[in-house]
Amino acid sequence: MKTSILFLLSVLFVISVNAQSPTLYNASLEAVTVYRTSAELNHSIKVNLPAGSSDIIIGNIANAVDQNSIQLSAPVNVTILSTTFVKDYLKSENKSAAYIKVEDSLNTARKELNTIQNKKSVDENLLILLDKNQTVGGVNSGLSVAELIKMADYYKAKQLELRNSIYGYQVLEAKQQTKINKLQQQLNELSADKSGTRGQLLLQIITKEATTAVFNLSYLSPSASWIPFYDLRAENTSTPLKIVYKANVVQYTGIDWKKVKLSLSTGSPSQSGTAPLLSAWFLRFGSPNSYRTQSMQNTVQTMESRAPMKTAAMDVVSDPDRNLATPNNNALNTSFDLDIPYDILSNSKAHSVTLNTYNQPVNYKYYSVPKLENDAFLLAEITNYEKLNLLPGDANIIFENTYVGKSVVNPNATTDTLNLSMGRDKKIVIKREKVAEQSGTKLLGSTKKQTFTYEIRLRNGKNEAVNLLLKDQYPVSTDKAIEVELISADGAIINTETGVLTWKLTLKPGITEKVRISYSVKYPKNQRIENL
Template identity: 40%
Template sequence: MKKNLTIVALALCSVVTWGQKPVFTQASLESARVYFNSAELTHKTKVKLPKGTSELVITNVADYLNESSIQIGSISDVTVMSIQYSNRYVEEYDSAVDSPLIKPVRDSIKLVKAEIKKLSNALNVENRTIDLLDKNQQVGGENGTTTAEVMKMVDYYKTKRLQLVTEVDKLTEKKEVLEIKLSNLESKLAFNEGKDEKASKGKLIIQVMNDKEGDVPFQIKYLTQSASWKPFYDLRVDKINSPVKVVYKADVKQNSGIDWRGVNLSLTSGVANQSNVIPTWRTWFVDYRSNSVYGGVGIGAKKSNLRASYDMSTAIASKDVSMLEEAVVYETKNVSNYTQVNESQLNVSFDISIPYTILSNGKSHSVSLNDFSIPAEYKYYVAPKLDLNAYLVATITDYGNYNLLAGEANVIFDGVYVGKTILNPANTEEEMKLNMGKDPKVTVTRTLMKDKSGTKVLSSKKTQNFVYDITVRNNKSEQVVIQVEDQYPLSNNTSIEIELTDTSSGVVDTEKGLVKWDLKLKANETKTLRFGYQVRSDKNQNLNL
């Protein structure tokens, strides 16, 4: 009997415990590790819990998150029994409208808007009355009227209209004062809302068991897909043969429902939460193709839908984010000294020790990561048949030492913004080429020499000669290196014969039909290249030259 009473008592205690009012606590965001497609957010909070089992509701978490990624950490005295996420959990502190800072302002705005509406209605009535009075000024009927009646009507009109106009002026003045007051209140509301972190709807409902009563710290980690970043650059070149000054930046966006204010920010290359299933082979059967589909009998391979190669781009962020190193604070006050670059086999991470604020508005936030100079060799490239502009190309070697990621770059040459280019280090070549834009100080012309060109017909063959003069001038104050390329046609028809007649000692690529010249032009120097070819074909046929 005594044993049964004990069991009943324990059961009652359990019912009482689970029936207790939930304990609410607001989590404070400490850090954000952002990937190309998501972000890992880390919160901390401390809450007083009774001994036994409690329901803990943690507010100020993201509106949308990956529930399978939630991690809750605490002291050894606390056991986390279950975790549930919800963005529809209703409780008394949900509405930001009821906050002590904002509610009085909102109430005042509501009252002022009501007064403005009353004044607008009164003004409408007065103005309509004036219109009605002005449209009914006729005195008397068909039988006419007396002088006394006219005077009486004029006095009434003057008195009434003056009264109405005066009332309109008073109402208009009151309305203007209230509109100014409304504008000030709305500005104050926007300022107060901006001072507080954006209130999110996301909440974690946690069942915990505590061995003893007291203050309990919690750490919360999870992934949210409502954040991303991409690298971009500013490339500055002061003059030819000077290093490329690179300003490494990040374009960060987030719409998690929480304003990230003064957080420790880390940016990691690659994509988080990827599937790490190793590819498997499926038997490859070969058979004849169907005549109805392919119009004949042939041998074709039915390929598996599964890829048999391991795509590194989809697994670049497979490393556990919790194992990455903490940021290091440097002593000097340069942008690069506040950013620690951690490079692993799979990704690159930029840990920034300066607290950053990224608002939850989906807008781009520029974050400076690093700045450095890269030695480069410069050469101009010209293809005068296609474009008479000279493009400056910077060639960079050993680019793998700078942890560069693919991204868009702004190009500033000689203090002038010249456009955008794409920086893509993901190639297998030993050199990376950057297009630094057009340079108007290098001029190029391509002229058809009519006295050397023309068409002749002999027997059944037609001979056409094309001769061009390519003139390149360097209007800069220093020597430049220019690569010039032009094109001549190729033929896969034996009845069409093509012969180069002049190349000015250029290097000929017979497979592509290109002629290349590498020139060194001193300051204000001009060089002319002669380029010509001859085409012999059937005189009765036209060519697409």
Template identity: 35%
Template structure:
């Protein structure tokens, strides 16, 4: 029995000693050491060298983003320090130091609010005085008259005082409108600066145990949402005998609530939220990629890229509003209206190590980060459909692009130092060649002229026969030889009463189903080539044909 009580007493003393061990608490303010920015999300890494006491140490990392993914927290420590527990909480009482510009704008808004309140008070006083004067217009009772002199004095008082009240009220109203407009502008500026009125910060508490008093390096990693990057490219070509320069850039945005100050980063195409479940194979079915070709009004768009016109931004109207409430509303609308596109990314992720350190404010705006530059061998070919447009378009064909770890995105196209327009790189194409347009080439002349001597319209019995003849001329005014593809077409009948006859297509490659004609020409410098095209259509004269032969386009026009 004594042994039993001695064992219980020993156990109680041991537990008491264990629980009485004091924990050394460290409140840590740290900087971000490096980042891995994903297409959607970012991994932040913080390092802290700290002198630990023997036993338990509680490390509180303060001032972290409230958008931190708690389940992604990873901690490591050097010198045989054991990680016992990890927890996190949101600190709603933190008082982060605001940027000086934001503080000045908020102070200005407070001053303006006071002025607006003072003007409102003064205007209300004038309104009350005016109502009081109007309610006391009667100078005497109904049976008691007043003298002319008293009436004149009263009339002068009413007129002068009412005029004075109206003048001051109008001046104050004008001043009030100016203050409201200025308040509106400052409030919108705060929205642009992504200012917030309630600072929330995350705290991560790490309980560690050290066998001895020693210095340890604590590494803290975690994922944060509302940040990422999108690719943007510059494609530059100087001439048709030189390679293409592809400048790979990233638009990095940060809306985590924490500014990234002079930090080293990597850009990754991996998905940090991908499942840890082992993969499995599904059947691999081959089919045609119908999304690779984009047909526009001009047929010189090729698979892989399409040209876009630059669009102007719509102007925003300014309305009067209470700045604090409206900022929260606009920030909510701004978050809802964010545009996200789904793009295809290789399963085998790529990672780009950015050599230069960058500072990215937490304002949700895109900042350009240089990734890498490539000089790509390219072949050039001209393309023209003179029936649609009497111009030759220069196309560049790039091979070996699959090894560049490109992500689908917009590209700015330049030729000979001139901005041509925007294109879009589609990496989902299975082709080993990437084609894009460099715009119209003024040094290659293309024309399509109707030959009236060989064109005619005849009536043959109940039939009408129309003969169309065209001469296409292509001339190379460049100092280098060019390859050019010319396309045209002949009509295809869909009715047994309509007959077509092809007289001359100048050895073109003809597609019998669509009527498409293709000529591939090699032109030396200064040389030209003529192509003759003659065909006939015979149809009942009582059934006029729809004439879709000549190209037409829509044009905005102003009438007077």
């Protein structure tokens, strides 16, 4: 009997041990590499393992994981039998000190609102009771006229008091509700984790003996990204262009990145590494291809002649005070290793990171097409820009210590130079007008001849001479019945195939210069040219 009891107790003990929940160990985030549309997170986990088989949970990992990318390394004396990724919907909320402060204020405001609403409700009930009881007196009550008047005055005063009190509470209620709404909005902004969940790994492990082990875990998560943007600063056209290379990092992995070693990579870990193969190219009838018109930047990059240029410096110089990332180049991509640890919260907000600052030698020139825009655009032309590791992105333009607008950096050019638009310079005034006395229409038998003359006036309001590339155009005929004659181009370089006229001008300060173009178009008078 005693032996049976001992055997039963031993069985119950084994069952109770096996029924225990897996032990939870939170992973420590050590380093993150952010790609353009994903991130690689690297964790370390210290665990205490008993001899034999055991189940453990690794918590505090990202809420979305590419399970094919999970890599978990362990000591040689530990065998990992299986790994399963799940989401932790029961995690405790991580509240910052600022969040707790606003949350307390919100709770207090809600209590004050409840007090106001209760006081208003009491007065409203008293008013209802007063309305019901004001018929207690009457002709058969035995009250004298004086007593009835006294009672009427009482009801009147009491009703007025209650109604004023209720109105006052309504005003306080509205103000308090506004306060609550603002506190709630602020609380939403301070929420440290808007993703709602974190991830967990369920592990089945076997060891020959009890041990303390350190696991290293890495995986890809789609819940992070970064985009480049720039500040383009120029004091004047005689100084180098300062390019401040920045990145906006966004993450919503469910875990805050605290003091992590951060790297930004231009690569894409999910991009296929298989080389493409050509297949047969079979032609068939169909609709013709449509062609896009070139942008101004492409037009500038391929223009046949260039204005005289200034060279501000000889070599690329990094600003050591702002060089906060170390670029590492390989044959396929570039990564920027941030030199200081970073904190980036899981709140889907852009976190600005400065990667580098370059004092870049550039050739400045002005460019204007007054037929389309009556402004002069400052362009910065960069050679050998490949070494800057630039990516396409938006840019803020600061010229002569003044913010002048936004531009775009597009380094994916096929030319050996990169043109950056530095915005409009309002100190260069340009106006294009039709000269009426030298324009008109004549009928010559069965034909009509139209003459057009335009004058472009340019004034340099700056304190220094500037080089300006000015462009205009005259029409080009694609029909033998339409005859176009360029009468005057005022010294422009003429492209007869495209009709583009180019002037390379040096505008002296305070001087107004003029340029004229004149052309004629002759065609049958019974026809009409829509786009003339």
